[in-house]
């Protein structure tokens with residue numbers, strides 16, 4: 486009997502975020518000084534290293550979302566630290582647009598694909614398949630409106646918690662990670 490080869494587990498994947506919620510992020514809803522504290526906390530928690538490939542070059546905070554297609558709700562579940570290359574792979578469709586507009590060079594664009602292959606230890610076919618799978622998900626999700634939920638990261642509550650931390654000057658009280 487012919488059996489399809491099992492898809493490999495990928496360390497770095499593309500986030501198929503519903504297009505109605507593209508460009509929305511928590512940072513925009515918080516005062517900059519609170520966002521800076523959250524960023525610092527994420528940096529320290531991940532020891533200034535990319536959570537996927539371990540690189541320490543240009544690390545950035547990435548929001549992780551849980552997407553329910555059944556209920557059409559997109560919920561913020563946490564943050565991870567990613568290096569610039571892993572981050573640009575996560576937001577692949579934005580990266581593709583940037584290459585088209587000439588904002589990033591083709592050489593750099595190709596180096597991102599190579600990074601995907603190296604980190605996941607897969608060949609180029611797996612990359613193309615993963616891009617097609619993600620595209621399909623985004624295409625299906627495009628037809629609907631997904632409600633955005635901040636989950637336990639509601640900006641108003643974070644601001645309250647931040648003020649409490651300031652008042653009590655207790656470094657053990659973390660804002661988001663733990």
Ligand SMILES: [Zn+2]
Pocket residue numbers: 535536537538539540567568569570571572
């Ligand atoms: Zn990385």
